[in-house]
Structures are given as C-alpha cells and as structure tokens.
Amino acid sequence: MGVLFFTWVVLQLFPVILTSLVYEKQQKLRIMMKMHGLGDGPYWLITYGYFLALSAIYMLCFVMFGSSLGLKFFSSNDYTIQFLFYFIYLNLQISMAFLLSSFLSDVKTAAVIAYLGVFATGLLGSYLFEKFLESSVSRGWIICMELYPGFALYRGLYEFGQSSSFGGSMQWQNLSDSDSGMKEKTTCITNLSIQRQGSKASAQMEKADVIQEREKVQQLLLEPTINHAIVCDDLKKFYPGRDGNPGKFAVKEMFLAVSFISMMIGLTEPSSGAAYVQGQDIRTHMKAIYTNMGVCPQHDLLWESLTGREHLLFYGRLKNLQGSALTKAVEESLKVLNLFYGGVADKQAGKYSGGMKRRLSVAISLIGDPKVVYMDEPSTGLDPASRNCLWNAIRLAKQDRAIILTTHSMEEAEALCDRLGIFVDGRLQCVGNPKELKGRYGGTYVFTMTTSSDHEKDVENMVQRLTPNANKIYHLSGTQKFELPKEDVKIANIFQAVEVAKRNFTVFAWGLSDTTLEDVFIKVAREARAFDTLS
Template identity: 25%
Template sequence: MATAIRDVGVWRQTRTLLLKNYLIKCRTKKSSVQEILFPLFFLFWLILVSMMHPNKKYEEVSDIELSPMDKFSLSNVILGYTPVTNITSSIMQRVSTDHLPKVIVTEEYANEKELVAASLSKSSNFVGVVFKDTMSYELRFFPEMIPVSSIYMNSREGCSKTCDAAQYWSLGFTVLQASIDAAIIQLKTNVSVWSELESTKAVIMGEAAVVEIDTFPRGVILIYLVIAFSPFGYFLAIHIVAEKEKKLKEFLKIMGLHDTAFWLSWVLLYASLIFLMSLLMAVIATASSLFPQSSSIVIFLLFFLYGLSSVFFALMLTPLFKKSKHVGVVEFFVTVVFGFVGLLIVLIESFPRSLVWLFSPLCQCAFLIGIAQVMHLEDFNEGALFSNLTEGPYPLIITIIMLALDSVFYVLLAVYLDQVIPGEFGLRRSSLYFLKPSYWSKNKRNYKELSEGNINGNISLNEIVEPVSSEFIGKEAIRISGIQKSYRKKTENVEALRNLSFDIYEGQITALLGHSGTGKSTLMNILCGLCPPSDGFASIYGHRVSEIDEMFEARKMIGICPQSDINFDVLTVEENLSILASIKGIPANNIIQEVQKVLLDLDMQAIKDNQAKKLSGGQKRKLSVGIAVLGNPKILLLDEPTAGMDPCSRHIVWNLLKYRKANRVTVFSTHFMDEADILADRKAVISQGMLKCVGSSIFLKSKWGIGYRLSMYIDRYCATESLSSLVRQHIPAATLLQQNDQQLVYSLPFKDMDKFSGLFSALDIHSNLGVISYGVSMTTLEDVFLKLEVEAEIDQADYSVFTQQPREEETDSKSFDEMEQSLLILSETKASLVSTMSLWKQQVSTIAKFHFLSLKRESKSVRAVLLLLLIFFAVQIFMFFLHHSFKNAVVPIKLVPDLYFLKPGDKPHKYKTSLLLQNSTGEIRVSIPLTLPYCCLSPRKSGLELKQVRKQELIEFQS
C-alpha cells in the first residue's frame, strides 16, 4: 500500500551533522582546547630544541701536508704471519731485513687461529699478516693502532694532523702495507720499488666550509612532529566510538541518516581544523629556526596532508572497537609505534631504498620521510621549495602523493570495515557486498503480501489471536511470521524470541506486554533494524527488515523511542529536536514550527534551553518521545515510553499518541497494565519469547480472565458458611478467593452472568447473614497478565540489544534509600565499631578488595593495558639495543676502491668522490695536469702525492 515517505538529501544531513559536531566541540571545551594547544605546544618545543642544538658551521680548512712515509717506520713490533710457505717466507724476509729492519722479530704460524691466539697473549705491538694468496693479504692490528673500522667518523672539529684517517699513515699501517706490496712487486718483477715508495708523503686535503649535522635533535624533531597531530585522531576516534557506544549512530540511521553524511560531517569538520592548524604551524615553522629556508606552502602541504591522513587513520580504527576508552589509547599508541618505525627508516642510512616506499602506506612513515627530506634540503640547499620537489633520493613530491593516497585509502577502508564488521547494533553486509550488482542498482521491488494462512507459522493462532474487524482487513502494516532470535552466552544458546507470529495494523495502537526479559525490546530492535532475526520473516509495508537496503527505505517512515534515552548530552532540548528534525527530512521552513509544536504537545517549553544531560529521568523520556514523533512519522516504535514519568506527564503522552493514531501505526511496550488497557486497541502478551495472546482488552479478559469479582463487606456476626452456600446455590462455579474478618471475595465466571440478578436479590433478602454491602467488578488486565505468567518462569534473562540501564536519579535515590536503611539496621544491632588505626586498615583492605574485584571483572581491559605495556617495553628495549649496536659498531672494511671511489656514471653521494669520473679507463690511478690543483677534485678527502717528473697521481683515503 502507498505510504508517505520522507526523504532527505545527503548534503542537507551533512550540514546538519556539521552543526551538531560544531556545537559539541564548543561545549566540550577541554578536548577542543587540547586539540588546538597540543600541536602548538609541540611545535614551540621543537623550535626551542632546534635553537638549543644549532648546526655547527665550519670554515674552510687548508691542505695539511704530512711527513714522508720513511719518518713513520715501524719499530719494536712483533710481526707474525701465516701460512708459512716459501713465497710468504720470502716476502716477510724482505720486509724484515730490507724494508723494516727495526722490527724485533718475525714469527711464523701454521694457521690463522694460532696467529690470533698468539696476538691475544702478546703485547699490543703485535701485528699479524694473513696471506690469502701471493697477491692478497690481511693486516691484523690492535684497535689502538688504527682507526675504528666504521662508516661513522669523528666530526670535523677534531680533525687535524692526528685525524683518524691520518693514523693509517702515522701509526705504521701504510708503511707495512707499502713494504709488503714492494716485496710482492719485487718477487714478481725482480724490480725493487721500495726506495720510491718510502719517499712518498701524504696530504690531508683541505675542505670547503661545511655544516655539521647533529642527529639527536633531528630525531627529536621528527618523532614529535608525528605526535603533534595525534590529538586530532585521538579525540575523533573517541567521539565516534562514544556515539556508537551510546547507540547514537544507529539511532540516527533509524531516523534516515545516510552513512555518507555521517562520515562526511566528521571529515569536513576535522579537515577544516587541520587546515587552519597546519597553516598556522607552517607559518610559525618557516618564520622560526625550524625550517627557515623552506616555502611555507610546501611545509603547509606536508602538515595538512599528514594531519588529514592521521585523522583518517583514526577513522579506520573506529569500526574495530566497541569502547571509546580503548580506541583512544590504541590510536595514540599505534601512532607512536609507527612513528618510531619511520624514525628508524630515516636514521638508518643503509636501509634499502626499495623497502622505504614499502612503508609509505603508513602515513607516519611517509610523513617522516618527507620531513627528513626537508631537513636535508635545509642543510644542503635553499630549503624545501617548489623548484626542488622532485630532487633527491626521496623526492618530496612522492611523499605528498603518498600522503594523499593514504588519506583516500584510510577513508575507503573505514567505510568498508563499518559495513562488514559485526557490531553490537545494526545490520552488516557481506565481505564482498560491493561486488554484487544489487548494491549498485537500487531498483524498487514489489513484494508478495503474506496471507493469513502462511503468517501463522508452525502454530495455530486462531485460539490466541482475536480476529480484527472488517475495516482493518488489508491494513496490515507490520507482518511478523515465525520470528526467532537466539544469542550465544558462553556455552549455552539462549532463545529470546520463539516462533513469534502476528500482524500489526494501521490505525491502531498495539501494546506489547510481558515481564522483564520476555523479549519485547528484542522484537522492537528487530523491527527497527538494530539486530537481525535468527530465523523467520518480518516486513514493514512490504520492506523486509533483514535486508539493509529495504530497511533503509522502511526507516524513512519510522519514529523510534528506544528503551534507553537517546540524545546528545551537551545540546539543549530545542537543539536536539531541531537537529533531528533536519536529519528526518522535515522541510527547513517548517522545522521551527514543528519543534515548537512538539515542545507544546509534551509541555517542555520550560526546559527547552536546558542541556539534555541536566534533565531528570522523566524529562529525558519526554524528550525521547518528542524526537520519535517529530515529523509525524507513519510508524511509531516506543519501548517503555512513559517509564520514569510522573502521572501528569504520562497522561500528556497518552493524549498525544491517541491524537496521532489515525492512519498511523503505533507500537509500544509497557509494564503498566492500566496504560495498556486505556491506550492500546490491541495487546500482544509475550512470555519467555512466545506469543500468549493478541487482542483487545475484552478478548483478553474473556479468554484468559478469572471472571467477575464479587466483593462483600461483612460484620463480625457473619455466617460465612451459610453465605457461601447461598452464593453457590445461584452460581455453582463460584469460588472463594479471599476471606478475612471484614471482607469476602468470590470469583464468578463470565458464562453465569445471567444469574447475577437472582444472586443479588437473594443477598438483599437474606440480610441477616451479616452482609453490610457488596459489589461486582470485572477482571483487570493485570489479573489476566498475572494468570498468564503463572505458567512461565518469572526470572528469565533478557538478551535484548538495548538493555535498560537504571537512570541516574533512580539509582541515586535507590542507593540513598538503601544506605539509609542499612544505617538504621546497623544502629539497631548495636554492633561494636572499630576505630583509629584498625579502622584505617579495614578501610584500606576493603577498598583494595573492591578495586581487585573491579579489575577481575574488567579482565579484557586489564589484558589490553598489559599488552600495550608489553609492546611499549619491547619497542624501548629494541630501540636501546639498536642504538647500542650502532653506537659501538665496529665493522671490518676492506680498503678497496669501491669504498671510496664512484664508478663511471654514478652520482656523487655519501662519502664517495667523483675523482674517477675524470678518467675514462675506470682505474684507480688518475692522471691530471700539474697546473690543476688536486684539492678541487676531492675537496673532502686525503691523498698521496707521488713525486714524478711530469704528472701527479692521487690515491684517496677516507677522512
């Protein structure tokens, strides 16, 4: 049948949610101030760090000429070698006799192991020679005699004639190497070259003015820039999960909210915040000592894109958590951990370049790579500018692109996870839902209406369901057939609903009755799409509630008042109504009028400017009812709408529901039998998840009632036996229900109603039996309910999705009453009380026990905290050992050309020189004219000057 469906565009809902989020930001000042001040605090702290650790600038250093090699001959040295062969013995003989006569002794060893053992037992002037073959050998010096074999060199500040590189020359390493080389050459060519080699002198090349970089402040700046943007993601994740935890998100979706509007509202809000913050931080960073030479726009792009990606990273985490207190901690911790990963990538120079970009999907790593490149450009160029975005091994343009791609990836992943990960509330899609054609083609479907025959399921409803009058035939708005819902609780399966089947009609008010835990709330949640049924079928005007797309259409007609109060705590009553009216699709020019009408209908004008969190329990229920009736929805689903209200407010709600009954569907649950009797046209009694009966009050009372009640007030001379005989004489089925000194109560069946007049006449005639007065009353609905519940266990657990939480004022009043009563009992017992130190010990032990029990019941939280601490300590230990290993790294380095010289065609980098680029042969020896100063070819290296007639030849050493 045709229904009036409200519809609203995504952009309008987005604007409304933006307003809502903005108001919440303004009202939650603590978190908002932290989001703004934390990044600025970190930025100013980093500026202070950069000012306290400025780069050291060194002026140009001139060439330093060292003495010739023959001035540094080895003396008093024990020279051991292995293996012992004719050739090695011949070589070492020439070294010890012809080249280095001051060597004390030359010792022979069978293998390298014996040589090493001997070196450990001798003095520090022992030098070992290990021949690999006749042309290849290793020199073994004590660490004090040569520089540490590491790629990390001392700063230029301490470099002079005693510089590390010069120690190879001054402490005899070069002398011994040249001596052995001369002996090998003489052995192979029979030509002595030692006289030429020993006159060779060395020159420590001069160096241009340079800037020494301190890595410690750089590491601090890098990691703190990553953390600076973490408050945005931290508070965003908490806000979103808190709304999910309070059921606000699913509640808004029931109101017709589009998922796109929900995500877009948060994205736009935080994008605006990050835009302004990034702009301010970029201006401050470039105007200070942090990035003084860089372009503000380039730095702004880096900050803005990283801020966006970090916020979207937090969005991606929200579908994975159910508790807001967990998601914030995890988001911050993950940010710090990934930040340290990025820091390692940046600081480890030998980290494979191909693996660097493998970590770029982590926005923290990509951002650190970009900031490290900015620092590099600040040190060796004019800073990060648009003109050099593509320069360097890690161009900034790639970082910018990767951060933008990370943002898009995180948003898409957040939306996907929100759709597929099972949550406590709402329906979920299959993991590959986006591949199904039905997801992209939203075609209208025509549904086959259920007939009375197939709505009955597996049970016969003729006896427990009252047939409706002819005017309601064909007006079945909600059809429920064989609905079952079960939950898994530890090892057992609990059935909340069992094969429930009945219809709810348009133009009627239907009440759901049953004790607490009978499944009323579960049925409500199924009808509004908060949880799917385990089995069975339910439809709302032909839309199946178990299908997400169809339920979205049905929700456009629904107004819901859940069992728990759903509102935005920091917004006022009027703001709550206005925002939800806009989300529902009420025309903008009618919102004020509609809100005022609801305030008037529910008598809330006096509290319209009060924040929702400051309302009493009854006032919050009225607000929830007001939200439900906004826009005059076609269907109202109200779960205990008047719970906690005063009698006056209850009557106001009753009148409102009666007024809106025509052409509408109203379903409500209640524990007040008088409310159901007065308000509802049809009552559905549910017990232990099963339908007991459905019908009007007359039908229920006649079907399940205990008849009429005859109450007689008697005097002390009443002949009870005679009076009972008189009653049974006229109505044989009468039973005595209650007897005391003042009253007798009999139950009279409905079928004997025609005999009542005879009984009344007999009572009037036999006035001597002691009857003062009598009266007849019909069975109440509460009597019917109690009779039905006799068959069921009263204490059945309710596993509904929206479990009712005790309201604050109810809890407070109950706790106060219990406390007062306990104190009275304690005072009456006159028990002896402990005092002073004994009392203090008892209080401490009691509080400790209380906290222990609380932690025991929060085992998941405790395990999560312990796991985070364990990971944190593991990262700290890893960082310590990594730093220790780098700090004390002594790596054997072979003095080969590849260590110092670039191959033809290579670009200069690290400590390598472009010296070989002057020679097309690719050999070590390079010929240059005498007129060309060799310092300009290798301005940061050492060299050897070989005196020859027409040319100079250079061999470079690291310095």
C-alpha cells in the same frame, strides 16, 4: 625537540576524532540516526567530510601561527608542499580513527589508547625512528616503519626541519635532488574502515481470535497496500547455538518485543516470514520505509552536548523538513511534550532529568509526521505527572498514524492501546481491544479480605456460600483473594455477606474489584505455560 613538539601538536587531532566516533557508537546514536532515515553511505561521507574540514582548519591555523612567529620550519619551506603533505596525512589519520573505532566501544578506553598512542609515537619517533634515519639502517626497514602513520608523519616533519636548517628550504624543483635527502618518498597507506553496527517449536493450539487474525493477514498478503500500516506474517528470528548451547528462536510466530522492533526497523534480518510497512517489504525497501518511520527506543539515545531544540532540528532535517515548516514542527513538539517553557528547550540534554529525556525521545520519534511509529516502553522510569503528560501526547499523536507500543505496564496498555496483543514466550496468545479481552478472559470479580489467621476458614465458608464456583488465587498471613464469576453473584449480596461477617469476627480490610488487564495477562500466561508443560 622541534620535530617532537610539532608531531605532538598534529597528533592531538587523533584522540578528538576517535573519541567522537566511539561516543556515537557507545551511545548508539548511529543506530538512532539510521532508524530515522540516515543511510550508511551519507553518514560516513558526512562524518569523514566534517573531520577533514575540521582538521584542515586546525592545520591551517597551525601553519599560519608558526609563520607569524617567523619560524623557519614554516616560512622557509614551500607552502604548497606543506599543505599537500598535511592533507595526505590528515586523510590517513581520519581513516585510522575510523578503523580503530570498529574495535572500541567505550569512550574512556578510546581516549586512553589515543593519548598513549600520541605520546608514544612522539617519543619513539624522537629517540628511535630518528636514530634510524640518521644511521645506516637499510631503506627497507625505514619504509616498513613508515607504514605506521605516526612515523610517516614524523618523517615528513623531520624532512621539513632538515631542509629549513642552516638557511636551506624545500622547494618543488629540488625534491628529486639526491643531495636533498628526499629521493626516498614517504610511503603512506590509507586504511578506511566503514563501521557497521552488528547485531548479534512447540505446537500449540491457537485461540479463535489468533486464528482470525492470521486469516486476515493471509488475505492482506495477497495484495499488500498502504491502507494497512503494518502487516506481519510468521515473522521469526533464530539465533544459532554457541559453545554447545542449542539455537533459540527469539521470535516465534510474531515477536518478542526487542527482536521484533529490531527486525521492523531494519537492524536485524528476519530468519523467515514477511512484513510490510505501508505496503513495502522490510527486506527490500527499508530506505523508503525509513523516510516515513519514527522510533522511540527503550533507552534514551541522545547527545549530551546538544539541546532539546537542536535534537529536534537535526532529526527534523532528516525527515526533509526545512525553513518555517521545520521551526513550527520543532516548537509544536516541544510544547506538546512540555519541553518549551522555562528555557528547557535550550538546555543541554545531558542536564535533563530522566523524565525530560524520555519526553524528548518521544518528541524525536514524532517529528516529521511519520505514519508508523515504534515505541518501546515509552514511560519507563517516569513519575506519575510526567507519565500523564507523555500519555496525553501519545493519545494526540495516534489520531493520524499507526503506533506500535511495547510495554510491561497493563495500565499503560489500557490507557493508550486501541488494540493489544498478549504474547507469552514469543507467541501471540490473544488479540483485541482492552474491553474485549477483559470480557473474554475476565468475567469475574476479585474479592479480597484480610482477617486474623484464626478466621481464614470462616472467610472461605462465606465465599463458598456466595458461589461454589469461587476460585482462591492468593493466600498469605490472613489475606485471601478469590475470583467470583460475575454470573453467579451480585454486588449487593457481597456487601451483605461482608456486613454479616463483620458482626461475627474482626475484618481488618476487604475489597472488591473488576477484572483488570493485569489479571487477564496473568491468566493468559498461566494457561499458555500450563499447556506448554503438558505438551
């Protein structure tokens, strides 16, 4: 019963290691660390060393506690032999956890499997493997069973127990004695698995601004320099077909947000094309690029047990900040994102609200003063107050760096972007600052009027009198929307027409607005898809 109990005690480390590895995988924290400059080699070396040190301390306490109680299992056997055995097994246990973490992606599943393995190993060792050791089962079968790490551990603890029984002991000088039962050495196989996060044409007439942008890129490619933060040319990602389905381009010409960012931060290999960040090719110089890059992913990738301050300290160190410079940068980031006061900075991230987590993710992307920052829908799910706080921080941050921001919110694009491009089905359709795009693709007022269904025709006639070039864009239950070309109408004439209409029939509501970026996007998307349909 003693060997069974000690086996279970030692194996309790295995679920801790496995669930920790799977947690970082499930929460995509490994990807987050890689995007901020922590390479695969240092990550696995640090992780392995951390768990080895933790395990060594655990086993040291285990042996010391057993010895302090006067248990012969510990005191009778040579301590150097015990520590050597435990050290070899701990390396094997950590390696097995690394291997299994490659096949698991859910922490709860990993925990269940690990604890089932712990208890099953002890019970099978006690009621099956030990019987084989004491019977006449061939040596080959014993060695085969010991290839499983749990049985190798049980065999070692069993020999310690046998040696300490009846006043005996295990010493170096009698290990080779055939009477001691230790002539057959336990065989251990170390399985080390380095886990890596895997990643799973139609011709169209280009508009003048897109052609101009392409020509500018072609000129820059002749001599890439750090004067332009990011230069992309014909960057594409093609996913081969599966199960009879045809292959598909996720990125054509330039990008579809997720695939583009994945390629630019080195998580996905481009199928073709070229991209340079600060003059460095993403295919060959990603390690150098990581040191000067920040990323705010679409979903918050945070350790729930770490505080906001600890997150920033960790990522600040990855950006080579140290000492007072690190402390100052962390405090400034916390203050700018409104996470400093009221004890928020020292609260665990798992207790943060959604808005606080989002602001922390933005703070992480900006720590260390990176020259290129990617933000994927940074204000998703925020309330208006939190969103304005976040926007102010981004406006302040963009003064001395390039920020690539993807968003479905035209309001956010207009508030934050100096230049923006509109993409439809992965193709760049237009590029320019918000005012240019509204002037180029807008050029109209949007007139809205709501009446009873009986007077819808009267509203149409009124609009036609204002301008025969009006275009109806919406009609539902008495509410109609029209685009009125700015060169055809004056705002004063519209107000006069509405006043006349009010005297002739009941007007429930009406409104006049200038072209918004949302109107521009809808128009550009409609034109692009209409062209694809014709093609």
